[in-house]
Amino acid sequence: MQIYIHIPFCRAKCKYCAFNSIVAQNDLIDEYVDALCMEIKQSIQTQAVSTIYFGGGTPSILNIKQLSKIVDTLYKDYDLSHCIEFTIEANPGTVNKSYFNDLRKLGINRLSLGVQSFDDKLLHNLGRIHNSEEAIENVKTAVSIFDNVSIDLMYDLPNQTAQILKNTLDTAITLHTQHISIYGLEVEEGTEFGRLQGLGDLKLPDDDESDKMYELITKELPQHGFQRYEISNFAIEGFESRHNLGYWSDTEYLGLGAGAHSYIQSESTFGLRFSNTSNIREYIDGIKSGLDIKITEEILTQKAAMEEFCFLALRKAEGIDLNQFTDKFGVDINCVYSETIDKLKYEGLIDVSNSHIKLNKRGMKYGNYAFAEFLLDP
Ligand SMILES: C[S@@+](CC[C@H](N)C(=O)[O-])C[C@H]1O[C@@H](n2cnc3c(N)ncnc32)[C@H](O)[C@@H]1O
Ligand code: SF4
Known part of the structure; x- marks a missing residue:
């Protein structure tokens, strides 16, 4: 933690x-x-x-x-x-x-x-x-x-x-x-x-x-x-x-203080995210009087968890660990993202090996574009 x-x-x-x-x-x-x-x-x-x-x-x-x-x-x-x-x-x-x-x-x-x-x-x-x-x-x-x-x-x-x-x-x-x-x-x-x-x-x-x-x-x-x-x-x-x-490797964290975000894993879901009110007065008064100071709380769906897992891992030079993806979601990444991977490879933004998919130097410059490609249809 x-x-x-x-x-x-x-x-x-x-x-x-x-x-x-x-x-x-x-x-x-x-x-x-x-x-x-x-x-x-x-x-x-x-x-x-x-x-x-x-x-x-x-x-x-x-x-x-x-x-x-x-x-x-x-x-x-x-x-x-x-x-x-x-x-x-x-x-x-x-x-x-x-x-x-x-x-x-x-x-x-x-x-x-x-x-x-x-x-x-x-x-x-x-x-x-x-x-x-x-x-x-x-x-x-x-x-x-x-x-x-x-x-x-x-x-x-x-x-x-x-x-x-x-x-x-x-x-x-x-x-x-x-x-x-x-x-x-x-x-x-x-x-x-x-x-x-x-x-x-x-x-x-x-x-x-x-x-x-x-x-x-x-x-x-x-x-x-x-x-x-x-x-x-x-x-x-x-x-x-x-x-x-x-943060980029799917590790749990607890955020404390006004506006802090937390990510907690659970056996039965793909993870829980929540955040505190960012209003300082509301935060202090809420804590003092025992009120709930959370303003967002989200149980991640498999789709949301996959998207986040990919674009957070892609921030790292080592990129997405393909075994970690399979272990977490029980499915090979190519079954979910083959079109995205082909497209980004064709555009010269990612390098793909047997174990990892990573942004190359050009890909890192256009990271936000690449991350958006990992959003799945609703
Ligand atoms: C959480 S901030 C606070 C750090 C510390 N208070 C400071 O300013 O020295 C961490 C870093 O984010 C970067 N940063 C803040 N706003 C930014 C922006 N609009 N665009 C890019 N980087 C930003 C700055 O380099 C800053 O040092
Ligand atoms: S206002 Fe300036 S000093 Fe304060 S957090 Fe932002 S960058 Fe840092």
């Missing part, structure tokens, strides 16, 4: 971000931490925990007292003796050396720092609270304290060129983290970038520049030992995120 804990608070809202997070006062954060501890106590499952992930929002906005309260509750109520990976997301501008040392003392062994870019102008245009010098300083400190550090970067950003991205990648490589996530910008509704795009005021890189950036990422990172193991994730061998690999 994996545990995800959502912290829906940030110092400022970035212009591109649609994640469930708000700018809040410490009083509300205290109330939220108390509710979260109550939810942990109410949620007890018997399985041992393999990974824990504090995501956000900005989990590093919590002070050590608030974080300890949550972590202590987890230690009390769950068997963490087999927990191999304990990650926290942290933002440059909210952390320092003593904070990192305190995180280590809490048992956290992996740090994911949201850097986005090492270009000051871009950082400013994204609405980030830090500049590149602060980010470099924070990454260096993190690497000196943790054995497993990841940074998040972004590409396809407004006014970003392949050359600007190259400078960022070059800097990233010199910092010797073990892991780099790099996401292509998705312009989301409800964000400042979404609004600007609606007005025709968001200047994104053209296809040619975007292709150059993609080529740069997929060439430069592996050249420096970062193997691509998922569409947006690169790691030094042995430092792939176990928690995130779980």
Whole structure:
């Protein structure tokens, strides 16, 4: 069982971000931490925990007292003796050396720092609270304290060129983290970038520049030992995120906190998915008064489970494990998806072997198109 804990608070809202997070006062954060501890106590499952992930929002906005309260509750109520990976997301501008040392003392062994870019102008245009010098300083400190550090970067950003991205990648490589996530910008509704795009005021890189950036990422990172193991994730061998690999490999997870999602397997169905209300006030009041805070609950049909299994597995470089598909669904994948497989093979997006079906480099660029092909008729 994996545990995800959502912290829906940030110092400022970035212009591109649609994640469930708000700018809040410490009083509300205290109330939220108390509710979260109550939810942990109410949620007890018997399985041992393999990974824990504090995501956000900005989990590093919590002070050590608030974080300890949550972590202590987890230690009390769950068997963490087999927990191999304990990650926290942290933002440059909210952390320092003593904070990192305190995180280590809490048992956290992996740090994911949201850097986005090492270009000051871009950082400013994204609405980030830090500049590149602060980010470099924070990454260096993190690497000196943790054995497993990841940074998040972004590409396809407004006014970003392949050359600007190259400078960022070059800097990233010199910092010797073990892991780099790099996401292509998705312009989301409800964000400042979404609004600007609606007005025709968001200047994104053209296809040619975007292709150059993609080529740069997929060439430069592996050249420096970062193997691509998922569409947006690169790691030094042995430092792939176990928690995130779980999401793409049909592993159960329990999501705690406002807007958190869970996936639980069961003998009699193809799995159960549910999620908490993302409204923070509703979440806190609901937990305090013992009300149901779930807003979605779905028992997966075989069709939905097959679709999800395929498009989640296809995110990984190793792709769909054909034996795992047969074991789970009792049917050979070719009996269900032969047309899709032939089509994507013909279009040069997938590679097929006796044991796996995987997206190739071009397929990973057009992942969303390929995933949609795995949707089955109603
Ligand atoms: C859950 S977010 C939060 C991380 C952390 N709060 C931070 O910003 O430093 C994880 C990552 O998703 C990426 N991200 C967020 N919004 C995105 C978007 N609209 N398009 C592409 N990537 C995005 C960013 O790289 C971000 O660091
Ligand atoms: S990118 Fe990170 S810091 Fe920025 S608003 Fe989203 S969650 Fe908060």
